[in-house]
Amino acid sequence: MAGFKTFLRAGHWPTLAASFLYFDFCFAVWVLNGAMGPFISETYGLDAAQKGFMVSVPILAGALMRFPLGVLSQYIGRKNAAMVEMALIILALGFGYYFVDSYDGVLAMGVLLGIAGASFGVALSLGSGWFPPQYKGLAMGIAGAGNSGTVLAVLFAPPLAMKFGWQAVYGLAALTMLLPLAVMWLAAKEPPDREHQTLREHTACLFEKDGWAFSLIYVVTFGGFIGLASFLPTYFHDQFGVTKVQAGQLTMLATLMGSGVRVIGGALSDRLGGITTLSGVLVLVAITLLACGFAGASLPVTTLLFMLCFAALGAGNGALFQLVPLRWPLTTAVAGSMIGEVGALGGGFLPNAMGLSKQYSGSYLWGFVAFTVLALGMLAMLRIVQIRWTRTWAERGGRARIVPTPATAGGRQAGTPAGRSKKAPA
Numbered sequence: 001m002a003g004f005k006t007f008l009r010a011g012h013w014p015t016l017a018a019s020f021l022y023f024d025f026c027f028a029v030w031v032l033n034g035a036m037g038p039f040i041s042e043t044y045g046l047d048a049a050q051k052g053f054m055v056s057v058p059i060l061a062g063a064l065m066r067f068p069l070g071v072l073s074q075y076i077g078r079k080n081a082a083m084v085e086m087a088l089i090i091l092a093l094g095f096g097y098y099f100v101d102s103y104d105g106v107l108a109m110g111v112l113l114g115i116a117g118a119s120f121g122v123a124l125s126l127g128s129g130w131f132p133p134q135y136k137g138l139a140m141g142i143a144g145a146g147n148s149g150t151v152l153a154v155l156f157a158p159p160l161a162m163k164f165g166w167q168a169v170y171g172l173a174a175l176t177m178l179l180p181l182a183v184m185w186l187a188a189k190e191p192p193d194r195e196h197q198t199l200r201e202h203t204a205c206l207f208e209k210d211g212w213a214f215s216l217i218y219v220v221t222f223g224g225f226i227g228l229a230s231f232l233p234t235y236f237h238d239q240f241g242v243t244k245v246q247a248g249q250l251t252m253l254a255t256l257m258g259s260g261v262r263v264i265g266g267a268l269s270d271r272l273g274g275i276t277t278l279s280g281v282l283v284l285v286a287i288t289l290l291a292c293g294f295a296g297a298s299l300p301v302t303t304l305l306f307m308l309c310f311a312a313l314g315a316g317n318g319a320l321f322q323l324v325p326l327r328w329p330l331t332t333a334v335a336g337s338m339i340g341e342v343g344a345l346g347g348g349f350l351p352n353a354m355g356l357s358k359q360y361s362g363s364y365l366w367g368f369v370a371f372t373v374l375a376l377g378m379l380a381m382l383r384i385v386q387i388r389w390t391r392t393w394a395e396r397g398g399r400a401r402i403v404p405t406p407a408t409a410g411g412r413q414a415g416t417p418a419g420r421s422k423k424a425p426a
Contacts, residue, residue: 028149
C-alpha cells in the first residue's frame with residue numbers, strides 16, 4: 001500500500017483516473033456491435049462470414065483512426081483531443097439510434113463506432129504522461145485497464161437489447177458518454193511530456209524497424225484481445241446454443257480477466273522487464289488458443305481456457321506498453337497510436353478468420369490454428385530483436401534504464417545498477 005501511495009504521489013492521479021474512465025467508456029462503445037452480434041445476426045439472418053465481417057468493421061475502422069488522433073493530440077493536447085473525440089462519439093451513437101435499420105446501416109455504424117476505438121494511444125499517453133519512467137508501466141497498465149469497457153458492453157448491452165431493442169442501446173450509450181466527458185473536462189491536466197516537433201519528427205517511428213516490431217507483436221496481444229472479445233458472444237451463442245444474454249455473461253468472464261491482468265502485466269514488466277513478460281505471454285496465448293480450438297465440445301473447459309488466454313493477452317498489452325515510452329519518450333502518444341493502429345488491424349483478422357473457418361469447414365478450429373501460428377511467429381521475432389533492444393535503449397529483459405545522476409558512489413555513477421556498465425543511449 002505504501003508503494004502504491006508513492007506511485008500516486010509521483011504523478012497526477014486525477015488525470016490518470018480521467019484517462020481510465022475515458023478509455024473504459026470508449027472501449028465499451030467500440031465493441032457494441034460485437035456485444036449485440038447475436039441480436040443483429042438474428043434480425044438480418046446473417047451467415048457465418050457476414051457475422052465475422054460485421055464484428056470486424058468497428059475494429060478496422062478504429063485502427064485506421066488511431067494514428068490521426070494521436071497526431072492531432074500532439075498539436076491541440078491530449079486532453080482536448082480526448083474531449084473532441086468523445087463529442088464525436090455521442091453524435092455517432094445518435095446516428096445509430098435514429099437511422100440504422102439495415103445490414104448496410106450496421107456496417108456504416110461499425111465505421112462510426114471506430115471513432116471510439118481511436119482513443120487508445122491518447123488515453124495511455126495522457127494517463128502516464130505525469131509519471132517518471134520507473135512508474136510508466138504501472139500507469140499505462142491502469143489507464144489501459146480501460147479495456148474493461150468490454151465487460152460493460154457484454155454485460156449490459158444484451159439485456160438492454162432484449163428489453164428495449166438493440167437500436168435503442170446506441171441511444172443509451174450516447175447518454176453514458178457524458179460522464180467521462182465531464183470528468184475529463186474537470187479533473188484532467190495536460191502532462192508536461194510534450195515537445196513541439198515537425199510532422200516528420202512526429203511520424204519518425206513509422207520509418208523505424210522497432211515501430212513495426214512492436215506493431216506486429218501487438219497484433220497478437222491487443223488484436224487477439226479485441227478480436228476475441230468482439231466475436232465471443234457470437235461464438236458462444238452459435239457453438240454451444242446458449243442464450244444471447246448468457247453468451248454476453250460468458251464473454252464477460254473472459255474479458256474481465258484480460259482487463260484486470262493488464263495492470264499486473266504493466267507492474268510486472270516494471271520489475272522483470274517487458275521483453276521477459278511478453279515472451280511468457282506469447283507462449284501461453286499459443287497454447288490456450290490451440291486448446292480452445294480442440295475443446296469446442298465442452299462449455300466449461302472452453303470458458304476456462306478463454307479466461308486464461310485473456311489473462312495472458314491482457315498482461316501482454318501491459319508489457320508492450322511498458323516498453324513504448326522507453327523507446328519513444330517524447331512521442332509516446334504518436335508511437336502508441338501507430339502501434340495500436342496496426343495492432344487493432346490484427347483484431348479484424350481474427351473474427352474474419354473464425355467466420356470463414358466456420359463457413360467453409362464447418363468448424364472454428366482453423367481460425368484458432370491461424371492465430372496460434374501467428375503468436376508463435378511473433379515470439380520468434382521477439383527473441384531476435386530483443387538482442388538489439390537490450391544493447392541500445394533497455395536493460396536486460398526490457399526494464400527501464402536508471403537515469404544517471406552527478407553523484408557517485410563507490411566509483412560508479414549513482415543510479416547505474418551495480419555490476420553493470422552504463423550503456424550509451426540509442
